Amino acid sequence: LRPDLAEAREREVARLDAEILEAIGRGWDDPLSEEEFDRLARDVFAHQFRFNPVYRQFCLLQGVSAPADVERWQAIPPVPTGAFKVGRWSTFPPDDDRAEFRTSGTTGNERGVHYLDTLALYNAALVSSARRYLLPDRERIRCLFLSPEPRLARDSSLVHMFAVFREALGSPGTAFLLARDRQPGADALASALERATDDDEPVLLAGAALAFHHALAGSDRSWCLPPSSRAMVTGGFKGLRASADPVGLARVIEEKLGIPPELQATEYGMTELSTQYYDAKLRRALGFDDSARGLVIPPWARVRIVEPGEAHESPPGETGAILHYDLANRGSALAIQTSDLGARTRADAFELRGREPGAEARGCSLAADLWLGGA
């Protein structure tokens, strides 16, 4: 960028970030109105249009030749998640990188990268949601993460989230329990659970569904964790369809840890997003009024459920493709298109449907996979 443009970009970033942080800070107490969200979303879009030339070209192909062509936030052209694999998808130069999170990948598949020039928006968004949906009843809790330590997984957005949890929400005894090879460290987990039981200290046990499955399903040990202990389960059962039953995992967590299903929160996030979604189950169980069914959309984000391949929204309750609009994604893509399917359950909530979100593309030999899935 020319120096004058770079300066303009920095000024714009500072203004947008301040407004987005304010929006996140207002949270659910004073949520952004539709008009406020619309204005801010279109400002972020204009910024991304200006400073990401590939996105600008992409918008031209979608019939949007200038930010002014977008009259409502719903018309912002969404970027497919695959764009994070094609090249650098950001509005800032590499020198400004503060973090890069990589999508999970399997052999032979490219991994997408989400570059961030600041973690302020990311961290603010994740703490705000976690406080509301994981810890509405207390300031801090002993956190046990079924993940490797942050220094062993610097490019994992999930591990980064846990690192922020440790600082913002964790009390003494908080620990990361997976070894370098990411296999559950059975001893570490057992001793952490025993310590929590001995101390009569409630815990938040957090991790991917697969990690819970590996840690607990094959174990013949069980614990009765102190009351108010809770779990946060994220991710699907990619490659584990034989157990792709959230109810089954919830039962295992209850049997092995003594955490009832109503104290097991579900989190849904994507590397390409800066905002996470939670269900309100745990919050309700702790006595807070929240009638939302499905995954709740924070006030600084929006989700559209659209007819796949079309621009118009699916009727409430009908299955469609999920589009995300995340203000905290200021430096990358505010609007993200996925092939995941879902349905709206309420104005501010949705649920996932169909095959496992984020599942790999299907080749010729899906049979056993379908079969195991109870097809």
Next chain:
Amino acid sequence: VTAPRRGAEPTGERCAELLRAGEALAARPAAEVQAALAAACARWLDPGDPARRDGELALSRHHRVPARAIAAVLDAGFAVWTEAALARRAAVELGDARALDAFVPLGAARRMALGPRLAVVLASRGVPTTPIGDAIDLLSVKAPVWLKLASGSDDLAGRFARTLREIDPAVGAALHVSDLPADSPDTAAALAAADLVVATGRGETLARLGARVGSDARLVLHGPRLSAALLTRSGLEADREGTVMALADDVAFAGQVGCLSPVVAWIEGDGGEQLLEEVLRACIERWPAPRRAESDPAERAAWAEWAALADVERAAGSGRVAGGRDSGWSIQWRPGPAPPAPPPAPRILALAPVSHAAEVVDLCARARGRVATVGIAGGDAEIERLAGPLARAGVERVTPLGRMQRPPADWRRDGRPSLADLVRWVDRED
């Protein structure tokens, strides 16, 4: 035998019937069994056969394509299983086809090859004839088969089983086609009773299958595979139109659902982008699938994301797509290196340039272990020159373009013999 309704039959009894049918097969010469299988295939190869005519119409409705598209699949699928081909395969793979019936001198001993007492096949929702091929493999070694269809499959396997029973009731009784749900007690019982399970799927899924079968059962697993095509400079110069037609024959076969359909076609030299529309037209002609807008939501969503990504690539200065949402096919021009990769939705083909044909060896090596077939349009000498390096790069089969979908009966699927994997050898030493 008819394609059963969900929850229609008691499996304990069905398993017992299959075991009895297997015992009856064991007493018969394998050649007789193979002759019955070949006769059933011949019926399905005959366009005038009533079962075939009905089947064409039924599959045409199921797949929402004209009957002629189905006919092409049936012709290619059933043509390979002739009596001679089945006998030759048994002889080649086992050393002596008579080993399926008795102890025969083989190497340092007299040996006999026994098929499983009961085999379960977890079939793919792919090319309609593929599950039948799995059943034929097993019946060829005199094993009774519980064939579990994938959800959403057409009913060709059930129809074939009916034909087989008409031709030879005893052989037909050894094939049971089921579409019972995976979690039904009956299916679980069949799996528990089987001493051999043949399944296809993703590697990680197959790895977990072991927990679902009996402890003594053997698993024959077929992991995910892809195929690719190479259009050499000489091939295109010699017969451009014929080369495009051959590519479309291989790509569009059964709507590109099989692992032998190329997902990428490499074009040697310049001018590849000009082939986009031609290839699109030829694919539509062979398999006129409904428009994307009429496909199921999962396919529409996956395709929409793919199409948006194609726009991103175009915005980044590369790539072009022929075939949008008003078409059932999409052909993409990808100027960069393009190793074989599974498309997110069916009926998507990438065309990508290579400067020299030899470059495809490295591209295949980047997908090592997953490339089933490379079809090459070029001279014999050129194909011969590439075959060795491609083999060392992990490719399992190299064939002229246009023949990718017609592997011989003794094709080494996944690089392995098809019968030898199914039998247990018994040695008798004097």
